[in-house]
Amino acid sequence: MTTALSPVTAQWQELFTLYLTIGTAVGSIVIALLIYNIIRYRHKPGSPEPADAPTPGKVPADRGTIGAALILTLIVTGILFTITLGTMETVDLIEKPPEKGTMVIKVHGFQWGWKFIYPNGLETVNEVRVPRDEVIIFAVTSDDVFHKFQLIEFKIGVDAIPGKVIWIWIKPADTGEYTIQCFELCGVGHAFMTGRLIVMEPSEFESWYKG
Amino acid sequence: MEIPLNSVRRWLFTTNHKDVGILYFITSLYFLVVGGALAVLMRLQLMAPGLNILQSAPFNQAVTVHGLVMVLWFLSPLAFAFANYFVPLQIGARDLAFPRLNAMSYWFYLFGGLLAAIGFFTPGGAIDTGWTVYAPLNTAKYSPQLGVTLGGAGLLMLIASVTMSTVNFLVTIFRSRAPGMTLWRMPIYTWGILLTVFMMLFAFPSVAAGVIMLAADRLLGTLYFSSVEGGAILWDHLFWFFGHPEVYIVLVPGLVAIAEVLPVFARKPLYGKKILITALIIGSIMSFMVWAHHMFVTGIDPGFRKFMTITTETISIPFGVATLAFILTLVGASIRFTTPMLFALGGVALFIIGGITGVFNSSVALDYYLRGTYWIVAHFHYTLVGGATTGLIAALYYWWPKMTGRMFNEKLGKLHFIVYMIGFNLLYFPMHFLIDMPRRVFTYPAGMGWELPNMLATMGTIVFALSWLILFINLYQSLRKGEPAGNNPWGAWSLEWLVPSPPPRHNYDGQPVVKADGTITIQPIPANGGHHIHETHYSKWPLFISLGMFVTFLGVGLGLPVLLLGALILIGSIVGWAKEKFIAVEPAEGERWPFANVERVRLGVWTLLFGEVVLFGALIGSYIFVRINSATWPAPGEFLNPMEGAINTFILVTSSLTAILALAGAKSGNQGLLRGGLIATFILGFIFLFNKGREWSELFSHGITFSSGLPATTYYITTGAHGMHVAAGLAVLIYLIIHAFKGRITKENHAGLEGFDLYWHFVDIVWLFLFPLFYLI
Numbered sequence: 001m002t003t004a005l006s007p008v009t010a011q012w013q014e015l016f017t018l019y020l021t022i023g024t025a026v027g028s029i030v031i032a033l034l035i036y037n038i039i040r041y042r043h044k045p046g047s048p049e050p051a052d053a054p055t056p057g058k059v060p061a062d063r064g065t066i067g068a069a070l071i072l073t074l075i076v077t078g079i080l081f082t083i084t085l086g087t088m089e090t091v092d093l094i095e096k097p098p099e100k101g102t103m104v105i106k107v108h109g110f111q112w113g114w115k116f117i118y119p120n121g122l123e124t125v126n127e128v129r130v131p132r133d134e135v136i137i138f139a140v141t142s143d144d145v146f147h148k149f150q151l152i153e154f155k156i157g158v159d160a161i162p163g164k165v166i167w168i169w170i171k172p173a174d175t176g177e178y179t180i181q182c183f184e185l186c187g188v189g190h191a192f193m194t195g196r197l198i199v200m201e202p203s204e205f206e207s208w209y210k211g
Numbered sequence: 212m213e214i215p216l217n218s219v220r221r222w223l224f225t226t227n228h229k230d231v232g233i234l235y236f237i238t239s240l241y242f243l244v245v246g247g248a249l250a251v252l253m254r255l256q257l258m259a260p261g262l263n264i265l266q267s268a269p270f271n272q273a274v275t276v277h278g279l280v281m282v283l284w285f286l287s288p289l290a291f292a293f294a295n296y297f298v299p300l301q302i303g304a305r306d307l308a309f310p311r312l313n314a315m316s317y318w319f320y321l322f323g324g325l326l327a328a329i330g331f332f333t334p335g336g337a338i339d340t341g342w343t344v345y346a347p348l349n350t351a352k353y354s355p356q357l358g359v360t361l362g363g364a365g366l367l368m369l370i371a372s373v374t375m376s377t378v379n380f381l382v383t384i385f386r387s388r389a390p391g392m393t394l395w396r397m398p399i400y401t402w403g404i405l406l407t408v409f410m411m412l413f414a415f416p417s418v419a420a421g422v423i424m425l426a427a428d429r430l431l432g433t434l435y436f437s438s439v440e441g442g443a444i445l446w447d448h449l450f451w452f453f454g455h456p457e458v459y460i461v462l463v464p465g466l467v468a469i470a471e472v473l474p475v476f477a478r479k480p481l482y483g484k485k486i487l488i489t490a491l492i493i494g495s496i497m498s499f500m501v502w503a504h505h506m507f508v509t510g511i512d513p514g515f516r517k518f519m520t521i522t523t524e525t526i527s528i529p530f531g532v533a534t535l536a537f538i539l540t541l542v543g544a545s546i547r548f549t550t551p552m553l554f555a556l557g558g559v560a561l562f563i564i565g566g567i568t569g570v571f572n573s574s575v576a577l578d579y580y581l582r583g584t585y586w587i588v589a590h591f592h593y594t595l596v597g598g599a600t601t602g603l604i605a606a607l608y609y610w611w612p613k614m615t616g617r618m619f620n621e622k623l624g625k626l627h628f629i630v631y632m633i634g635f636n637l638l639y640f641p642m643h644f645l646i647d648m649p650r651r652v653f654t655y656p657a658g659m660g661w662e663l664p665n666m667l668a669t670m671g672t673i674v675f676a677l678s679w680l681i682l683f684i685n686l687y688q689s690l691r692k693g694e695p696a697g698n699n700p701w702g703a704w705s706l707e708w709l710v711p712s713p714p715p716r717h718n719y720d721g722q723p724v725v726k727a728d729g730t731i732t733i734q735p736i737p738a739n740g741g742h743h744i745h746e747t748h749y750s751k752w753p754l755f756i757s758l759g760m761f762v763t764f765l766g767v768g769l770g771l772p773v774l775l776l777g778a779l780i781l782i783g784s785i786v787g788w789a790k791e792k793f794i795a796v797e798p799a800e801g802e803r804w805p806f807a808n809v810e811r812v813r814l815g816v817w818t819l820l821f822g823e824v825v826l827f828g829a830l831i832g833s834y835i836f837v838r839i840n841s842a843t844w845p846a847p848g849e850f851l852n853p854m855e856g857a858i859n860t861f862i863l864v865t866s867s868l869t870a871i872l873a874l875a876g877a878k879s880g881n882q883g884l885l886r887g888g889l890i891a892t893f894i895l896g897f898i899f900l901f902n903k904g905r906e907w908s909e910l911f912s913h914g915i916t917f918s919s920g921l922p923a924t925t926y927y928i929t930t931g932a933h934g935m936h937v938a939a940g941l942a943v944l945i946y947l948i949i950h951a952f953k954g955r956i957t958k959e960n961h962a963g964l965e966g967f968d969l970y971w972h973f974v975d976i977v978w979l980f981l982f983p984l985f986y987l988i
Contacts, residue, residue, distance in 0.1 A: 013933030015576055023567040029800065030534070030563050033476060037541035038556060041477070042548070052547055053478040054704040059396045059729035060474070064483030069532065072486075076531035080524045082573070087520070095513070097331045111353075131784030145348040148508075148583050150890035152647050159509045162347060163439025167846045168579070179659075183649045185341040188267040189333075191652035 005154050005178075006170040007098075011090045012155040019083055026079060058122070097169040102135040107159035109140070109147035112189030114180060122209070126195040128180070130172060131205035137169045148183035151197060157183055172199040214749055224749040226310035226793075227716055230319050232296030232392030233614065238321055239288035243679075245328065246280040249273040251676055258669040260657040271339035272358070276328065278342030279362070282461060283369055284324040286595065289603050291376060293610060294404040298380065300714060301398045303389025303723035303801075308382040308811055310795050311788070316375040318757030323368030326764055330358030333768070338362030341651060343454065344425070346446035351429045357768045360429055363422050364764035370419045371760075373411050378818045380408045384927035386811055389706075389923050391725030395488075398705045399481060400606070402488055406495045413499060414456035416822045420829030421449035425816060427928050430767070432918040435833065435928075440840035440921055444509060448836070449829055451502035457500040458595070463491060466533060466562070467557045468606035473537060475609070475703045476552035477544035477886030487536045490529035497526045507578040516575060523573035534559065534916035541815075549701075550624030556603035559631055561597025565590060568643070583788035585645035586962040587691050592639045604631075604682070611686070612700050617693030617710040623685040631678035637671030673704075706731060716748060722798070747793045755784035789946050816966040820973045821942025823936075827977050830839040830932055831984065834925040843923050847987050850915060856986035859902045860978060863937075865894035867975045870968050873951075885964075886951050892971070893944045896937055903934050926985055933981055936974045943967050 004010030054060055105128060106117040116128040130136045140149045142160040151170065158168045160182075182193035185192030200208065214221045225231060253273050256265040265273060293312065299306055307313045330337030335356025340349050344362075348354060384405050388397070397405075424435040425446075428689075435441045449785050474481045481487065503511060503519040508573055537559050546552065568590040573576050581587060612618050641664035699708040706723055707714065710733065721733045759781030766774025797811055806814055838844055847853060873888025909925070915923050948962055950956050956964055 011574065015574070016571075019571050019574065019577065027563055027567045030538070031560055034538050034541075034556070034560060034563075037538055037544075038546060041541050041544040042543045043478075049547055050479050050543055052480055053545075054475055054480065054702065056699050056702065056704055057709055057731045059725060059731065060480035060704055061729070062484060063480045063534070064486055066486070068539070069483060069486040072532045072535045073528055073948060076528045076535075080527065080570070083570070084521070084524055087574035087576045088517075090574075094576060094579055102516070131301065143351055146345045150580070150649070156221075156507070157580055157582070159582075162444045162531060164444070164510050166430060166508070181649055184345070185271065185651040187353065189270060190269060190271070190649075191654050204781055207239050 005173055006156075008055050008090075008094050008168075008170065009153075009155045011093050015087065015090045016155075018159050022083060025110060044184045052080045074155045086123060094168065097135055097137055097167070098171075102137055102169070103130070104137045104139055105130070105151055106165075107138045107160070109142040109144075109182065109186075109193075111144050111181070111187050112192070112193040114149070115143075118209070120209070126180075127198065127210060128195065129198045129200055129205060130170075130177050131201050131202040132172055133202065135169055137167055138165050138199060139165050145186050146184050147193070148149045149185045152179045154178065154197075159184065175201055195207045217808070221749075223313075223607070224751045224755055226306075226314045226753070227748045228295050228299050228307050228310065228313060229614075229714065229716075231313050232294075234317050235288050235292035235295055235320070236614075238317075239285050239292055242280050242284040242288070242324055246277050246285055247676060249277040249280075252617050253277065254669040257655070257665050257855060259666065260655055260662060262654065265653060267653045268336060268339065270396045271341075271651070272331065272337040274651050275338050275341050275362075276331075279327060279338070279366075280324065282342065282457065282595070282635070283366075285318070285326075286461045286599055286603070287373075287464075288320060290404075290407070290461075290468075290599075293400070293468070293603070293606050294380065294407075294973040297610065297707055298401050298404055299387070300710070300718055301401045301705055302384060302387060302392050303706055303719065303725075304383060304387035304735065304798065305717050305719070306795060307379050308386055308795070308797065309379050309815065310746075310748075311753055311793055312375050313379050314753035315757060316372045316379065316748065317367045318754050319372035319375070319760065322757050322761035323365045323372060324685060324837065325365070326368060326761065327362045327365030329517060329765075330356075330361045331359045331900045333361070343450055344446075345450075346425075346441075346443050348424055349446070350437045355595065361764075361768060363426050364767060365650070366422050367419065368757075368760060368764065370422070371416050373415050374819070376800070376821055377408045377412045377415075377822065378815050378849075380404060381412070381818050382811055382814050385806045386801075386803055386814060387798055389723040389725060389798070391727070392723075392802050393725075394802075394804065395485065396725060396729070397465045399470040399484065399487070400464075403463050403470075403491065406462050406491055410456045410460045410463075410495050410498060411433050412818065412822050413825050414453045414460065416825035417449050418453035419642060419831045420826050420833065421446060421453075423932065424449075424830075424833065426930060427917065427924075428598055431927075432916070432917060433924040434921055435837070435924060437700075438837070438921060440593050441837045443834065444506070444511070445833055445836055447509060448502070449833065451505045452499070452829070455502040455505065456495075456498040459495060459593075461595055462599045463495070465558065465602030465850055466530075466558060467491075468609075469537060469558050472551045472555040472605045472609050473540050476547045476549055476555075476699050477541050478547070479540060479542075479544045481536070482539040487533055490532040490536075494526060494529035494533075497522060497529070501526055504573060504578070507575045508582055520573060520575050524570065527566060527570055527573070533794075534563060536568065543611050548625075549608075550619070550628060551605045551607075551609035551701075552619060554601055554608060554629040554631075557628065558598055558601035558605060560923050561593055561601055562637065565593025565595075565597050568593065581646070582652055585642045585648045585650060588650055589639050589642035591646075592642070596639070597635060601635075607682075609701070610707075612696030613707055613714070615690060615693070616696050617689050618696050618700065619685050619689040619693060622687075623681060627678055627681040627685065630674060630681060633677050634673075634675030634988050638668050638675050639671070641665075641667040641671070643746075668900065675724075709733065717746070717936065745794060746796050750788070750793055752788035752791060756781060756788060759784055785942075809890045810962050810965070812962040813969065816969045820969065823977075827932070827980075830929050831980060834929055834984065836901075837921045837925060841921055850922065851926065851986050853986045855902065855906060856982050859899055860982045861897050862902070863899050863975050863978050866892045866899070867972050868897060870971045874961065874964055874968050875955050877964055878958060880958045882951070882954070885956060886948070889948045889951055890945060892942060894945065895950065896971075898939050900934060900937055900941070902959040903930065930981060930985065931973070933977055936977070940967070940971050940974055943970075 108115040113126050116124045140158050140160045144161045147160035149160045154170050158166045178197040180195035252265050256262050337358040427433040428436050500522040504523045644664045696712045721735045723733050725731050763777030765776050869888045869891040873885050876884030917927050
C-alpha cells in the first residue's frame with residue numbers, strides 16, 4: 001500500500017482490506033459450496049428419486065439436527081467476532097484526535113456549498129487550506145438541511161446536521177488538492193455541492209493564514 | 212350480490228382472497244414497470260459524465276419515487292399477491308378471516324400509489340427528498356411543493372393498507388388453520404408471511420407517526436422537524452425504526468419463497484426447517500434492534516452506537532444460518548433445473564454477495580466513509596433485488612401454473628434466467644467500484660475514474676430491463692396458449708397442489724385435515740352437518756371507502772370542495788359497509804394454538820391495538836425526545852390547567868367503567884344495562900372531546916397556536932391524535948347503539964361490542980399516560 005494521506009485513512013484502508021479479504025474468502029467458499037452441490041446433486045437420467053422426496057398430500061419429515069444448527073451458528077459467529085475487534089479499534093482512532101494544539105476549523109454545510117471558519121475568524125467558502133503534518137479538526141454542522149461532509153481521498157466523512165456539531169480529524173501527509181463532496185441528498189444543488197481541500201507546506205500556510 | 216365471473220365488476224367488488232391476490236399481482240407488476248422506467252432514465256443520465264437527459268430536479272424526483280415505489284409498491288405487494296392467494300390455501304382455509312378488509316387493503320394500496328405518483332403532474336413535480344424523506348429537507352421551508360405532501364398522503368394510505376393486511380393475516384393464520392395443520396407443519400412461505408406481518412405490525416406505526424407529524428408540520432405549521440430539538444435526528448429515529456425492519460419485511464418473503472421452491476425441485480425436504488424458522492424468528496425480532504446503524508455518523512451516543520454495531524453484526528448470524536440451510540437442502544438431492552429452481556438458486560447466490568457486503572456496513576469505522584456512497588447502493592440492490600426479487604420470481608414461476616391453470620414456456624424461462632443474471636450483475640457489480648461516488652447525484656465530473664463502472668451499469672440496466680420483457684412475453688403467451696397445468700405439475704406436497712388449477716372459489720370441496728402421520732386428506736363436510744355454507748364474495752364498499760379516502764387526500768391539495776366531496780364519499784361508504792350483510796365463515800374447528808379461546812374479532816382488535824401502542828409510543832417518544840433536547844420548557848400549569856385535565860381524566864376513566872357495564876349487560880342478556888351503558892359511554896366520551904375542544908380554543912384565543920414552540924406543537928398533535936381516536940370510538944358507538952336498540956347485540960352475539968370495549972380501554976390508557984406527561988410534569 002502507498003503511504004496513506006492521514007493516520008485515519010491508513011487505518012480505514014487496512015480495515016476495509018481486512019473485511020474485503022475475509023468477505024471474499026467466505027463468499028467464495030460459500031458460493032463454491034453452492035455450485036459444488038448443484039453440480040454433484042443434479043438430476044441424471046434414470047437416477048432414482050431420493051427416498052424422502054416430497055409426496056403430494058403429505059407433510060415432509062423433518063430433516064437436519066440441532067447440532068448442525070449450532071455448528072453453522074458458531075462458524076458465522078467466529079468470523080464476525082474477528083472483524084468486530086478491528087472495527088472497535090478504528091472507531092477509537094477516528095474519534096480521538098491525538099494531541100492538543102490542534103487547529104479546529106468549523107464547517108457549515110449549506111444549500112449548496114461549504115463554509116469554513118478558522119480559529120482566527122477567517123472565513124472561506126468551498127475551499128479550505130490546511131498545513132501538512134498538522135492535526136486538523138473539522139467541527140461539522142449544517143445551516144439548513146441534512147448534508148454529509150466527505151473527504152473522498154482521505155476516506156472519511158461525517159453527517160452535517162442542523163443544531164449538531166460532529167468532529168472528525170485528519171493529519172495530511174502530503175500537499176496537494178483533494179475533493180470535498182456532499183454525500184447526502186440535499187436538494188437540487190446536491191450534485192454540485194463540492195469543495196477543495198488544499199494541503200500546503202506549513203510555512204506557506206502560515207503566510208497565507210496571517211495574510 | 213352475484214356477479215358473472217368474466218365481468219369488470221367482479222374485479223372491482225371482489226373480496227375473494229385469490230381474486231385480490233391477482234389484483235395485487237397485476238398492480239405490483241405495474242408499479243415495477245413505473246419504478247423500472249424511472250431507473251432506466253436515471254441510468255441513461257448517469258451513463259457518462261455531464262449528460263442532460265434528466266436534469267437535477269427531475270432526477271431527484273425519479274430517484275425518490277423509484278425507491279418508494281420499488282420497496283413499498285412493488286416488492287412487498289408482490290410478496291403479498293402470493294400471500295393473498297396461497298396462505299389461505301396452504302393452511303386449508305376458505306378465505307382470509309376478514310375478506311372485505313382484505314379488499315380494502317388492496318384498494319388503499321393502489322390509491323396510495325396513485326397519490327404518490329400523481330405528484331409528477333403537479334407544479335413542482337413529485338416528491339424529491341429521497342425515499343428516506345430526511346428532515347429538515349422534508350419541511351415546507353425547503354420542499355414547499357405539493358408533490359411532497361401527496362407523497363406523504365400516499366404513504367399514509369399505504370400504511371393503513373399494510374395495517375389492515377397485518378390484522379387480517381395474523382388472525383387468519385392463528386384462527387383458520389385446518390385440523391392437524393400445526394404451526395410447525397405450516398409451509399415455509401406461510402411461516403415467512405406470518406413473521407413478515409408481525410414485523411409490519413410493529414414497524415409501520417413508527418413511520419406513520421413520523422408522517423403524521425410531518426403532515427402537521429407542513430399543513431398546520433407545527434415544529435417537529437423544522438426545529439433543531441426534533442429535526443433530523445428525530446426523523447432518523449422514527450424513519451429507521453420502521454426502515455430497518457422494513458428491509459427484512461421485504462427480504463423475508465423472498466427468502467421463504469426460495470425455501471418453498473428449493474425442496475420441490477431438489478426432491479429433498481428443506482434442511483432444518485425448524486432451525487430455519489427459529490433463525491427467521493430471531494432475525495425478525497432483532498430487526499428492531501439495529502435501526503441506528505443508519506445513524507452511525509450522526510453523532511449519536513457512542514454506547515448506544517456500540518450496542519447497535521453488535522446487534523447489526525449479530526443479525527447476520529440468523530440469515531447466514533438460513534443461507535447455509537438452503538445449501539444443505541441440496542445435499543443428497545436430485546436437482547431438476549426448471550425455471551423456478553434456477554431463480555431460487557440464483558437468488559441464494561446473489562443474496563450471499565449482498566449479505567457479505569452488508570457486514571461491512573455494520574462497522575461504524577467503515578461506515579464513516581461508506582454512508583452515502585454507491586457501495587451502499589450496490590449492497591442493498593444485491594439483497595433486495597438479488598435476494599428478495601429473484602426469490603419472488605422463483606415463486607412467480609412456481610405458482611403461475613396454479614394461478615392460471617397453464618404452463619409457461621420453459622425455454623423462454625431459462626432464457627429469462629440467463630439474461631436476468633447477466634443483466635443484474637453487469638448493472639450492480641460495477642457499483643462496488645464506485646465506492647467514492649455519492650448516491651443520488653444526477654451527474655458527476657469526468658476524471659474521477661467513475662466513467663467505466665457507470666457505463667457498465669447502464670449497459671447492465673438495458674440487459675436487465677430486457678430480461679423482464681422476456682418474462683412478460685412468456686406470461687402473455689402462457690395465458691394465450693400455455694399447456695394445461697393439471698393439479699400438481701411439480702410434484703409438490705403442500706395443500707394448494709391438491710386442488711384444481713386454478714382452484715375453485717371456495718378452495719376445497721370439504722374440510723382439509725392433516726393426520727398425525729402428516730397425511731393430508733380433504734374430508735367431505737358431513738351431509739347432516741347442516742346447511743351448505745353461503746359466503747359472500749363481493750362488496751362494493753371497500754372500493755368506495757378507499758376512493759373516498761383518496762379524494763379526501765387529493766382535496767388537501769386541490770381545495771375544500773374536493774376535500775368535502777371525498778369526506779362525503781368516505782362517510783357514506785363507511786355507513787354502507789356497516790349496514791351491509793356480509794358473511795365470512797370461520798371454520799368450525801381447526802388448529803388455533805395459542806389463540807383457541809380468543810374470538811376472531813377480539814384477536815383482530817388485539818392485533819390492531821399492538822400497532823396502536825407503537826403509534827402512540829412513537830408520538831410520546833417524540834415528545835420526550837424534543838423535551839429532553841429543549842433548553843427550557845414551561846412549568847406544569849403554566850399553559851395547561853392541571854385541574855381541567857384531571858376532570859377530563861376522571862370523565863374518560865368513568866366512560867371505561869360504563870363500557871364494561873354495557874358489555875356485562877350484553878353478556879347477561881340485560882338489554883337495559885347494555886343500552887344505558889352504551890349511551891352513558893357515548894355521553895362521557897362526547898363531554899371529554901367537548902372539554903378538549905374548549906381547551907384548544909382557549910389556547911388559540913391566547914395566541915398559542917400550532918407553531919408557538921415545541922410545547923404547543925407536541926401538546927396539540929399528541930392529544931389531537933388521541934382525540935381523533937376518541938372521535939373514532941364515538942362513531943363506532945353510534946353504530947353499536949343503533950344495533951343495541953334493534954336488539955342485535957345479544958348474549959350469543961356481542962363480539963363487536965367486546966372489540967369496542969378493548970379499543971376504548973386502550974384509548975383511556977393512552978390518556979392516562981398523556982395526562983401526567985403534559986399536565987403534571
